Amino acid sequence: MPTSEQLKKQKQYQQYVKRITPSHSLPLNMTKAFFTGGLICTLGQWILNAAASLGADKETAGSWCSLLLILLSVILTGLNIYPEIGKFGGAGALVPITGFANSVAASAIEFQTEGQVFGIGCKIFTIAGPVILYGILSSWGLGIVYYILKLMGVIL
Amino acid sequence: MKPGIPAGTASIEFLQPVYIESAASITGQKEGQGPLGNLFDMVSEDPLFGTKTWEAAESTLQKETASLAIGKAGLTAPDIRMVFAGDLLAQTIASSFGIAEMDIPYYGLYGACSTMGEALSLGAMTVAAGYGEHVLCAASSHFATAEKEFRFPLGYGNQRPLSSTWTVTGSGACVLGSKPPVPEDQKHASPMRYKNGCAVITGITIGKLVDFGFKDSLNMGGCMAPAACSTIAQNLSDFGRTPKDYDAVFTGDLGMIGQQILLDLLSEKNIDLHSVHQDCGLMIYDNETQDTHSGGSGCGCSASVLAAAILPEIARGTWKRILFVPTGAMLSKVSYNEGESVPGIAHAVVIEHSEI
Amino acid sequence: MDYINAFWVGGAICALVQILLDKTKLLPGRVMVLLVCSGAVLSSIGLYQPLADYAGAGASVPLLGFGHLLWKGMKKAIDQQGILGLFTGGFTACSAGVSAALIFSWIASLIFRPKMKK
Numbered sequence: 065m066p067t068s069e070q071l072k073k074q075k076q077y078q079q080y081v082k083r084i085t086p087s088h089s090l091p092l093n094m095t096k097a098f099f100t101g102g103l104i105c106t107l108g109q110w111i112l113n114a115a116a117s118l119g120a121d122k123e124t125a126g127s128w129c130s131l132l133l134i135l136l137s138v139i140l141t142g143l144n145i146y147p148e149i150g151k152f153g154g155a156g157a158l159v160p161i162t163g164f165a166n167s168v169a170a171s172a173i174e175f176q177t178e179g180q181v182f183g184i185g186c187k188i189f190t191i192a193g194p195v196i197l198y199g200i201l202s203s204w205g206l207g208i209v210y211y212i213l214k215l216m217g218v219i220l
Numbered sequence: 221m222k223p224g225i226p227a228g229t230a231s232i233e234f235l236q237p238v239y240i241e242s243a244a245s246i247t248g249q250k251e252g253q254g255p256l257g258n259l260f261d262m263v264s265e266d267p268l269f270g271t272k273t274w275e276a277a278e279s280t281l282q283k284e285t286a287s288l289a290i291g292k293a294g295l296t297a298p299d300i301r302m303v304f305a306g307d308l309l310a311q312t313i314a315s316s317f318g319i320a321e322m323d324i325p326y327y328g329l330y331g332a333c334s335t336m337g338e339a340l341s342l343g344a345m346t347v348a349a350g351y352g353e354h355v356l357c358a359a360s361s362h363f364a365t366a367e368k369e370f371r372f373p374l375g376y377g378n379q380r381p382l383s384s385t386w387t388v389t390g391s392g393a394c395v396l397g398s399k400p401p402v403p404e405d406q407k408h409a410s411p412m413r414y415k416n417g418c419a420v421i422t423g424i425t426i427g428k429l430v431d432f433g434f435k436d437s438l439n440m441g442g443c444m445a446p447a448a449c450s451t452i453a454q455n456l457s458d459f460g461r462t463p464k465d466y467d468a469v470f471t472g473d474l475g476m477i478g479q480q481i482l483l484d485l486l487s488e489k490n491i492d493l494h495s496v497h498q499d500c501g502l503m504i505y506d507n508e509t510q511d512t513h514s515g516g517s518g519c520g521c522s523a524s525v526l527a528a529a530i531l532p533e534i535a536r537g538t539w540k541r542i543l544f545v546p547t548g549a550m551l552s553k554v555s556y557n558e559g560e561s562v563p564g565i566a567h568a569v570v571i572e573h574s575e576i
Numbered sequence: 577m578d579y580i581n582a583f584w585v586g587g588a589i590c591a592l593v594q595i596l597l598d599k600t601k602l603l604p605g606r607v608m609v610l611l612v613c614s615g616a617v618l619s620s621i622g623l624y625q626p627l628a629d630y631a632g633a634g635a636s637v638p639l640l641g642f643g644h645l646l647w648k649g650m651k652k653a654i655d656q657q658g659i660l661g662l663f664t665g666g667f668t669a670c671s672a673g674v675s676a677a678l679i680f681s682w683i684a685s686l687i688f689r690p691k692m693k694k
Contacts, residue, residue: 066433074433080484081434081442085383085477090598093379097594098587101638105586106579108633113578126636126645127672133637134673138680141375142688150377155594157377158604159611159638160586165677166377167608172681174373174690177273184685188678191376191605195639196674199612200666203646206620207662211654267692274690364692374693378604379597436601 093154100153104160108133130161137162141169167191223348228458230426237420237574238344240394241295241354241401242411243527244288246281248363248389251516251524254505259528260390261288267364267389274364278307279318281520282360282391286322289356289393289527294402294409300324300395301352304342306335307360307519308387309369310552314360324356332548333444333473334427335359336392336523337567340544341424343396344569353398360391361518370437370553383439385475385517388504392523394531396421400576412535416576419534422541423570425455429550431563437551440517440562441478444547447564448474449485451545455568456491463493467539470530471566472522472546473501475514500525500546522546534573541572578632585627585634608639615643620651645669 066074108129115125140146146166150157157163168188175187189196213219224234245260252263269277282305290297306329307314319326331338339357346355366387367374401411401418412419430447437443448471456462463469474482479499486493500522501515526544533539547566593611596602602610618624624644628635635641649669653661
């Protein structure tokens with residue numbers, strides 16, 4: 065185990081490295097993220113409106129919106145265009161559902177050389193798996209609380 | 221007569237020089253477009269090197285570079301007594317699969333990006349001890365295999381921090397020998413020789429693992445600079461030299477941030493390396509126009525720059541004595557996920573100009 | 577008007593997450609997990625629905641909306657099926673998105689080859 069003297073030295077070193085390491089300009093990056101994310105959401109809104117005008121109810125329109133955005137993202141990933149969008153937009157490309165689709169498609173395409181089962185099959189979830197697991201788990205946990213509160217009559 | 225003597229606490233001085241008979245380098249397209257582009261022996265436009273997978277591509281890259289180095293020395297594969305080679309992949313499969321086809325006794329090495337220093341050190345010791353007349357040392361890295369191994373699939377749209385480096389797609393190989401390289405005008409050979417000048421290894425300093433508890437694997441310079449500092453200071457003290465005794469000191473792939481840290485750390489020890497320090501990672505790309513952020517990295521970085529840009533100048537006599545210090549960051553996906561820090565290592569090789 | 581709301585709300589969520597990416601050492605994968613879980617929590621305490629009503633796709637397209645969707649599905653399933661709903665709600669709600677991502681990506685792996693980053 066490192067002594068407290070060593071730990072202090074390590075901490076000093078980390079602070080020193082942090083000080084001299086340049087970083088991307090945050091306001092600039094935030095602006096790029098704002099426009100990239102905003103545009104993707106606007107496109108989503110357009111799909112929502114188009115589906116609604118064709119007579120879809122709200123939920124169905126929402127499903128179509130996810131579906132088409134995911135399709136678009138997978139195609140752009142295959143054509144090696146989505147990485148460029150991600151490089152430019154940062155969180156603007158990561159946060160929308162298209163970022164989730166990109167992580168699934170990128171893994172599927174990259175690991176095809178390792179076979180259908182252990183390549184694509186396992187590794188397709190490399191980045192997306194945690195999202196699905198913890199999404200399901202957190203909603204399940206919240207569901208239990210909701211269920212108990214309902215039994216107790218706190219929520220009707 | 222003894223082949224070499226221990227110097228100081230971590231170095232070896234070779235009493236008879238170990239000759240670098242030939243050196244070869246092959247890189248990918250991005251490296252070919254960089255400032256050293258026309259110095260590499262070959263630049264492949266196809267990042268897959270004619271194969272189907274990135275891993276096979278790196279194996280082919282290393283095998284071709286090794287064959288080229290053997291050919292340049294005027295030799296064939298059976299003349300090579302043994303090969304020391306390594307790469308960045310898990311279980312060093314790029315080297316194993318690449319070198320396997322050559323049917324040469326093989327030691328696989330893993331020293332992260334310091335592998336070329338490790339290979340040259342072991343190769344020089346072997347030759348000096350008389351265990352082989354010709355020994356091959358090689359290292360390679362590939363951008364795509366490294367991304368897959370350590371980071372994300374390539375199609376994933378992420379932003380790289382400014383501290384990150386770009387893994388060089390490239391390989392460098394040298395043939396070491398106990399006799400001087402064959403004359404330049406010999407048929408089918410282009411040895412590491414300029415008139416009577418050639419490059420020889422006269423000493424090595426073996427690196428220690430240096431752990432400053434640094435955990436940011438996207439800031440390799442910060443992980444490796446303390447190791448480079450330790451090895452360089454050790455080398456100077458073991459050989460009783462000052463930075464003035466070297467015409468240049470080349471670190472492997474510290475990048476912009478690592479370079480600054482190294483110079484700062486050394487000046488704390490009252491060693492001023494400013495005037496002689498260069499970094500292979502900063503030489504291979506133009507960071508401004510090639511969007512490589514802090515510089516190049518990977519075993520292929522220092523190996524290809526050594527073969528293409530450093531050794532020929534030593535043979536010519538531009539530099540009389542240099543220190544080659546490739547640096548490596550020791551981590552795996554598992555150690556990273558388990559919250560371990562990233563220790564660094566650096567091996568130093570003293571290379572001098574010699575007249576035959 | 578709904579386009580403007582979607583644009584600025586969606587953009588603002590992304591810009592805020594950018595701070596998280598740049599100022600902390602959180603990797604993209606962790607940020608995605610964080611967003612989905614936060615979305616489910618915000619939705620369950622009733623904060624996300626008003627935002628979704630206001631911003632439309634600006635609230636549903638970001639991964640926070642994925643969490644919102646999961647919670648809505650969970651709540652509906654519990655109301656209808658009780659305890660069993662705890663185990664059917666989540667996947668039912670996100671079935672379209674997850675299936676689409678998996679199926680399209682598998683097809684993409686047949687068509688496209690891995691490429692170098694520029």
